[in-house]
Amino acid sequence: MNIRIITIALLLATLPVSAQKKKTVVNDSNTPLHLLQPAYQGTYGDLTPGQVKKDIDRVFAYIDKETPARVVDKNTGKLITDYTTMGEEAQLERGAFRLASYEWGVTYSALIAAAEATGDQRYMDYVQNRFRFLAEVAPHFKRVYEEKGTTDPQLLQILTPHALDDAGAVCAAMVKVRVKDRSLPVDGLIGNYFDFIQNKEYRLADGTFARNRPQHNTLWLDDMFMGIPAVAQMSYYDKEQKDKYLAEAVRQFLQFADRMFIPEKGLYRHGWVESSTDHPAFCWARANGWAMLTACELLDVLPEDYPQRAKVMDYFRAHVRGVTALQSGEGLWHQLLDRNDSYLETSATAIYVYCLAHAINKGWIDAIAYGPVAHLGWHAVAGKINAEGQVEGTCVGTGMAFDPAFYYYRPVNVYAAHGYGPVLWAGAEMISLLKNQYPQMNDSAVQYYQVKQKTTAPIFAIDTEEKKD
DSSP: OOHHHHHHHHHHHHSOHHHHSOOOOOOTTTSOGGGSOOOOSSOOSOOOHHHHHHHHHHHHHHHHHHOOOOEEETTTOOEEOOGGGOOTTEEEOOOSSOTTSHHHHHHHHHHHHHHHHHOOHHHHHHHHHHHHHHHHHHHHHHHHHHHHSOOOHHHHHHHSOOSHHHHHHHHHHHHHHHHHOTTOOOHHHHHHHHHIIIIISOBOTTOOBOBOSSSTTEEETHHHHHHHHHHHHHHHHSGGGHHHHHHHHHHHHHHHHHHHEETTTTEEOSEEETTOSOOOOOOBHHHHHHHHHHHHHHHHHSOTTOTTHHHHHHHHHHHHHHHHTTOOTTSOEESBTTOTTSOEEHHHHHHHHHHHHHHHHHTSSOHHHHHHHHHHHHHHHHTTBOTTSOBOSOBOOOOOOSSHHHHHTOOBOTTOGGGHHHHHHHHHHHHHHHHHOOOEEETTEEEOOSSOOOOOOSSOOOOOSOOOO
């Protein structure tokens, strides 16, 4: 017998029986393949209010640390406590973020909502303390400016607003907290902000908030949020003129929407130029977020029987349908919503999560259809909060352009303040949503239920019949 054959035979004889058997192949006949776990990117599935609270607490701890409310000598760094004698050397102590930027106006509104959703007074304390601080120091910086012709640029943004960015978001937040806390000494600041919005902001001939950059008579979708919520909130602040403010807020919303909403896409274009015959549709994600957020803020204020409320709601629901159809498999939305080769962006995603969760909580949209969208979106957003509490993946401040490259290549940065308020707002509303709805995994997918499902089965049908004893 051939020596090689003998050797192979001997080796096979010494192997364990199990090693000689063919490995079992998992297939349809021996395994319930539908129960195999999907390889989801990031976290997916179960979510509790406690989990969300931990995430927003991490963000809150970071911004609290990074936004001191103190006046210092800009040359020496020495703390200034006697504001009556300070001069042009005085400035707000520099942290990572500006206390009166529009981004921080969003953050203040978000923290008010977070305090309401969680009962955690620290969030409201943050807002009240910083507003009290700004109200206290502003007159002294104004004196310095009048005497010296110069003062801290961050205070000038408050004292002499030059754009809706300088006024609207902070004004809206101040009104919200002032209505809750009558002792808050911000009436002077609110009056100054609102005077700019109503009387000094540039407008088209029909009164629509506008800019002269980058072209003459340009509408920026961003300005829906920069102006309209403040006008709407004034209906709570100055109740004698409630009708006037509601009418103005609705007028502004519809004049923007009628020009900038694209029905066939269910999205808004970022920019509109009065003199242009064509209006390119660059559907920048965060600007669409501002528009959706504006609709939420306006609908919150409008009485149920307000004549034009239904039209605002129609725009909102059409926008929801357009946006949700474009969510990525990772849960985030793209920088240009309808161009899935553009990068995935965090701040816009967070705004959509807030708006969807809020609309479900208000009964404006269906929980079955949109609860899982918000749920997935929050998981994606939470995955962008790093260990330090910074929000990653946020596009920096962005102007307007009429070519795609501008949007595709905008930088992202953890110090882009635009991400923090939306993340906090989204988390707050998700906590409320999870208290009102009962999401549960069914067939490896998140489903939203109005009543708690008692089963632990991985796949189950809803029992629609009442059980009798």
